[in-house]
Amino acid sequence: MIELIIYGVVFGSIISLGAIGLTLVYGIIRFANFAHGDLMSTGAYVSLFMVTVVLSWIGISDSTFGPFSFGWRMLVALPVSMSVVGGVAILLDRILYRKLRQKKSTPVILAMSSLGAAFILRMIILILWGADSLFYRPGLLRPAVELPLGVKIRPDQILILLIVLFLISLLHLFLQKTKMGKAMRATADNMELAMVSGIDTEKIIIWTWGIGGALAAAGGILYGIDVQVHPYMGWNFLIPLFAATILGTIGNVYGALVGGLIIGIAQQVSTSFLLPTYKPAVAFMIMIIILLIRPRGIFGGSEE
Numbered sequence: 001m002i003e004l005i006i007y008g009v010v011f012g013s014i015i016s017l018g019a020i021g022l023t024l025v026y027g028i029i030r031f032a033n034f035a036h037g038d039l040m041s042t043g044a045y046v047s048l049f050m051v052t053v054v055l056s057w058i059g060i061s062d063s064t065f066g067p068f069s070f071g072w073r074m075l076v077a078l079p080v081s082m083s084v085v086g087g088v089a090i091l092l093d094r095i096l097y098r099k100l101r102q103k104k105s106t107p108v109i110l111a112m113s114s115l116g117a118a119f120i121l122r123m124i125i126l127i128l129w130g131a132d133s134l135f136y137r138p139g140l141l142r143p144a145v146e147l148p149l150g151v152k153i154r155p156d157q158i159l160i161l162l163i164v165l166f167l168i169s170l171l172h173l174f175l176q177k178t179k180m181g182k183a184m185r186a187t188a189d190n191m192e193l194a195m196v197s198g199i200d201t202e203k204i205i206i207w208t209w210g211i212g213g214a215l216a217a218a219g220g221i222l223y224g225i226d227v228q229v230h231p232y233m234g235w236n237f238l239i240p241l242f243a244a245t246i247l248g249t250i251g252n253v254y255g256a257l258v259g260g261l262i263i264g265i266a267q268q269v270s271t272s273f274l275l276p277t278y279k280p281a282v283a284f285m286i287m288i289i290i291l292l293i294r295p296r297g298i299f300g301g302s303e304e
Contacts, residue, residue, distance in 0.1 A: 003151045004268045010157045010226065012244075012264020013164040017219035018237060019244035019256035020171065021212030027188040027251030028208045031097065032111050035118035036216055037241060041234035043085040043217025044224040045125050050077035051136055062137070067145075067155035070136055070225060078163075078221055082214040089213025090206055092117055098205075118235070125231045133230040160222045167218055168257060171211070175253065180207060188251060239280050240267065243287035249297030258298070262286075 022036045051062065055073040062071035096117060100110055144152035175181035187194040187204045195201050223233060244263045248255025266286060267279040274282070290297065 001269070001272065003153075004272060005265055006151055006153055007157075008265030008268035009261060010153075010160055010264070011268055012261035013161055014219045014223050014226070014260075015237065015240050015244050015264050016257045016260030017164060017167065017215045017222070018241045019248070019260045020168070020253050021215040021219075022241050023245045023248070023251055023253060023256040024184075024208050025212045026245070027253075028184065028191070029097075029101075029205060030107070032107070032114070032242075033212075034111060034114040034238065035092065035121060036114075036212070037234035037236070037238040038118040038121040039085055039089055039213050039216040039234065040220030040223070040237055041125060041229075041231060042088060042121055042220070043081050044220035044229045044233065045129060046084050046217070047074070047077040047081040047221045047224065048129070048134060048136060048229055050080055064137075068159060069154075069156050074136060074225070078218065081221060082217045085217035086210040086212075086214035088121075089209040089216075093205065093209045122231055122235065129231070131231055133228045135228055136224060156225055160226060163218070163222060167215065171215070171253070174211075180204075184208060236280065239287070240264075240283040243283040243290075246287055247290050247297055249300040252297070252299050255297060255299040 018036060018040055021039075022033060025031055025033050025036070051070075051073045055076060056062070060073055060076065062073045064071050096113055097110060100113055105113075144154045145158070146152050175185060183194070183199050184204050184207060186197070187199060187201055191201055194204075219237075220234060223237075240260075240263050244259035245256055246259070247262060248257065248259030263283050263286060267282050270279060270282045294300070
């Protein structure tokens, strides 16, 4: 059971990265982005392309280092892929969502447009890479490290936790210490008041999409390192992402972090008495229960 909880923390930290991006977008734009999971897939495949094609052509060695199952190329591919997917998220907003917002489209129309964007991203992945599951380094499996109480964890998973911790700490410092971060928080609280105060809300929206897309890409890449890369991975993440966002209170970055960890642990622990194929159902059930008992989430205060 302890081992399942630790695996749940690893899985939940990946969910948290995606959920934080999702809740950032909703907190500022009030928009449920159904394409967010496929941005995770896009990040994983951009990284795969970087590792297997671009960096190979440049001549960067892919020899592994330390106890990890990936090579130096991945360290280059991670930030580059995050930047690329952040740009993709901004592009989607500029050519699609922004035009719909200007036309005062309803939330349902915006949600359906994001669903269409999700299908487009997934079809591009299927056309370019096919439907098979792929690995960053096929056939290489590093032995797990044995911790106290007989718990085993792979070095890759330890590094995943450290990367997630670093990214979330970086985001915290950005939101709390920088002028742009403070402007984003002000816009999330009240966009109309922020506009009156002289804040460029369109610039804030661009930053929000860029950060959300970059975090989604990081989540997809880390999941690919931990398990594998396949076209439907982002779609499979969609329910856990929304469940974590709702559980932690929509628009609350730190709540999304807590919600992601809870969902990840719950899904992994459920495999001790359910088949792994039921893990999405566990996230869905948690989401329904939270909506019934505490619609505003665990950090949202009580209903009046």
